[in-house]
Amino acid sequence: MKIVIIGGTGLIGSNVTNKLRQLGHTVIAGSPSTGINALTGEGLSDALENADVVVDLSNSPSFEDGPAIQFFQTVGRNILSAERNAGVKHHVILSIVGTHLMEGMGYMRAKKIQEDLVKSSGLPYTIVRSTLFFWKF
Ligand SMILES: NC(=O)c1ccc[n+]([C@@H]2O[C@H](COP(=O)([O-])OP(=O)(O)OC[C@H]3O[C@@H](n4cnc5c(N)ncnc54)[C@H](OP(=O)(O)O)[C@@H]3O)[C@@H](O)[C@H]2O)c1
Structure with a gap:
């Protein structure tokens, strides 16, 4: 399978990339440092060509309310639109347990917005929810 990991160089993304490669999948680890920027759209459509699955493990560089929501x-x-154009079959995100209970925090509101975008995308999806095990300030 061809799998694109957006945020594939990050804490979680690099581990997921390694594990999927060990399982024999063709994996593209996408991030601005590898020429794939999901915020500007740079490199996104090329990366998604013939992809079966996209796993969005990108993270906002800022945890401030406004920038995190915007991110x-x-x-x-951008990712969901590029997936529709490319005919990607499945979209996966990693969210956080209890986002709907903590909307007073901008970052949690941002993750809830991310979940809602995925749910209303019309694409087959999986939302994985983890507790926060690593949080950098
Ligand atoms: N860590 C946790 O405890 C935890 C728990 C639950 C859910 N999550 C969720 O899991 C996801 C990943 O978290 P993490 O801790 O692994 O994050 P991280 O270590 O900060 O990694 C973030 C990744 O996103 C990439 N990125 C940043 N801006 C981007 C852009 N414009 N376009 C494409 N990629 C971009 C980074 O690329 P560069 O390296 O090039 O900057 C990096 O690969 C987040 O959505 C987070 O909410 C995390």
């Missing part, structure tokens, strides 16, 4: 909203829209 997940824009990145979510």
Whole structure:
């Protein structure tokens, strides 16, 4: 399978990339440092060509309310739109347990927005929810 990991160089993304490669999948680890920027759209459509699955493990460089919301909203829209154009079969995101209970925190609101975009995308999807095990300030 061809799998594109957006945020594939990050803490979780690099581990997922390694594990999927060990299982024999063709994996593209996408991030601005590898020429795939989901915020600007740079490199996105080329990376998604013939992809079966996209796993969005990107993260906002800022945890401030406004920038985090802006990041997940824009990145979510850009990736889902590129997936529709490319005919990607499945979309996966990693969210956080209890986002709907903590909407007072901008970052949690941003993750809830990301979930809602995926749910309303019309694409087959999986939302995995983890507790926060690593949080950098
Ligand atoms: N860590 C946790 O405890 C935890 C728990 C639950 C859910 N999550 C979710 O899991 C996801 C990944 O978290 P993480 O801790 O692995 O994050 P991380 O280590 O900060 O990694 C973020 C990744 O996103 C990439 N990225 C940043 N801006 C991008 C852009 N414009 N376009 C494409 N990629 C971009 C980074 O690329 P560069 O390296 O090039 O900057 C990096 O590969 C997040 O959505 C987070 O909400 C995390």
